[in-house]
Amino acid sequence: MDTQVNRQMDSTVQRRQFIRILGGGAVSAIAAATTASVALAGCSAGIPAEAIEAWKGPDSTLASVTDVRHWLLSYAILAPHSHNLQSWIADLRTPRQITLYCDLQRLLPQTDPLSRQIMMSHGTFLELLDMAARERGLRADITLFPQGAFGLTTPDARPVATVRLTPDATVQRDPLFAQVLQRHTNRSGYDITRAVPAPAWAAMADAANPAGAATVRVGHIGLDNGVVLDEHRRIAREAWRIELTVPRTIMESFEVLRVGASEIAAHRDGLSLTSPVVVAMDRLGLFDRKRAPGTHDYATTSQIKEFDAKLASTPGFLWMVTPANDRFTQIQAGRAYVRLQLAATAQGLAMQPLSQALQEYAEQRQPYADIHALAGATESGSTVQMWARVGYAPEVEPAPRRRLKDFIRV
Numbered sequence: 001m002d003t004q005v006n007r008q009m010d011s012t013v014q015r016r017q018f019i020r021i022l023g024g025g026a027v028s029a030i031a032a033a034t035t036a037s038v039a040l041a042g043c044s045a046g047i048p049a050e051a052i053e054a055w056k057g058p059d060s061t062l063a064s065v066t067d068v069r070h071w072l073l074s075y076a077i078l079a080p081h082s083h084n085l086q087s088w089i090a091d092l093r094t095p096r097q098i099t100l101y102c103d104l105q106r107l108l109p110q111t112d113p114l115s116r117q118i119m120m121s122h123g124t125f126l127e128l129l130d131m132a133a134r135e136r137g138l139r140a141d142i143t144l145f146p147q148g149a150f151g152l153t154t155p156d157a158r159p160v161a162t163v164r165l166t167p168d169a170t171v172q173r174d175p176l177f178a179q180v181l182q183r184h185t186n187r188s189g190y191d192i193t194r195a196v197p198a199p200a201w202a203a204m205a206d207a208a209n210p211a212g213a214a215t216v217r218v219g220h221i222g223l224d225n226g227v228v229l230d231e232h233r234r235i236a237r238e239a240w241r242i243e244l245t246v247p248r249t250i251m252e253s254f255e256v257l258r259v260g261a262s263e264i265a266a267h268r269d270g271l272s273l274t275s276p277v278v279v280a281m282d283r284l285g286l287f288d289r290k291r292a293p294g295t296h297d298y299a300t301t302s303q304i305k306e307f308d309a310k311l312a313s314t315p316g317f318l319w320m321v322t323p324a325n326d327r328f329t330q331i332q333a334g335r336a337y338v339r340l341q342l343a344a345t346a347q348g349l350a351m352q353p354l355s356q357a358l359q360e361y362a363e364q365r366q367p368y369a370d371i372h373a374l375a376g377a378t379e380s381g382s383t384v385q386m387w388a389r390v391g392y393a394p395e396v397e398p399a400p401r402r403r404l405k406d407f408i409r410v
């Protein structure tokens with residue numbers, strides 16, 4: 001926000017409220033004032049129902065009368081995706097097969113310059129697809145990168161995976177499937193007085209590596225080790241400060257901000273801002289999304305403060321480490337992550353990824369090194385694929401999803 005706007009606001013503000021989104025490694029901020037001059041009437045709050053209709057589960061008519069692949073995809077699109085970008089394209093032109101492509105218009109070149117998180121977000125999708133197939137007695141034979149893996153920096157037009165679907169009476173249902181409609185990223189303050197119990201940590205780690213396949217090493221820290229807990233908080237705070245104050249990374253988040261019901265309904269992706277006050281300010285032209293806020297602007301400093309409070313409320317942190325960082329491993333890490341989050345959901349636990357320190361842009365070099373050292377990921381190639389805060393918190397609203405047909409290529 002420029003100084004003119006700041007001055008304007010300083011003179012009129014009776015009560016300042018800063019609104020944050022900590023989603024997808026992203027942030028937005030707006031200094032909002034509830035003043036007599038700000039007309040809130042007509043500004044809509046909340047996520048419009050149509051943007052979250054996917055969370056009701058598949059259209060019941062899909063279950064039996066139409067292509068079963070639509071039913072499976074209705075669940076797969078509920079997978080977590082960095083910045084809620086939903087970069088999935090499902091090609092149904094081959095019978096009994098789903099070919100998954102990456103939508104190259106939906107990447108995050110600034111905050112995810114190697115598209116590692118995009119690949120993880122394809123892993124989360126494939127895992128939910130596999131689970132849904134099991135529900136329908138189908139074996140999903142997944143072949144990753146059938147035409148070769150993407151290079152180290154960016155995805156291309158080749159498929160991410162083919163998924164062959166074959167009826168198989170021996171496939172086992174996955175109990176975690178029951179949590180798919182309940183799983184949500186939770187960015188609230190957590191209850192610092194409630195430690196995450198040991199069996200819950202164990203359930204999450206076990207879920208990440210089904211049938212004992214040690215794809216990822218899962219670590220955690222809880223209230224019983226305050227010194228290390230504080231070190232996690234310190235790194236997360238610093239990484240967050242960096243993301244907020246590097247103009248090109250904050251601008252990338254601004255680009256996927258959806259402010260108010262009409263924008264959310266129009267896009268059904270990205271990061272939703274629903275506060276009536278913010279919507280009002282936006283509509284009045286007082287939220288300049290074309291310009292990064294300055295380092296010392298209240299919009300930046302207040303967010304750092306708010307994020308600190310959330311970190312202080314967090315009773316546990318969890319991380320996932322892989323011994324390598326190739327494209328196959330990144331997909332596997334995504335599969336492991338969504339399983340782990342579903343297990344957390346089953347335990348009544350809230351979770352929010354903290355991707356900032358894991359991001360591979362120059363300004364994050366120190367937090368990246370610090371979290372890798374803290375997680376014991378010191379061997380060459382060893383990579384912290386996910387880092388998250390974990391705890392107990394009130395339930396949150398689901399995040400928008402586009403229409404099923406928007407993902408499908410026929």
Ligand SMILES: Cc1cc2nc3c(=O)[nH]c(=O)nc-3n(C[C@H](O)[C@H](O)[C@H](O)COP(=O)(O)O)c2cc1C
Nearest residue numbers: 022023024025080081082084117184185353355399
């Ligand atoms: C690889 C990956 C990285 C993510 N990083 C963050 C993050 O840094 N902060 C955050 O709040 N959410 C993060 N998320 C969660 C997404 O923002 C979230 O999945 C998306 O907004 C959809 O919401 P849902 O998980 O509630 O369905 C991440 C998700 C994935 C898969």
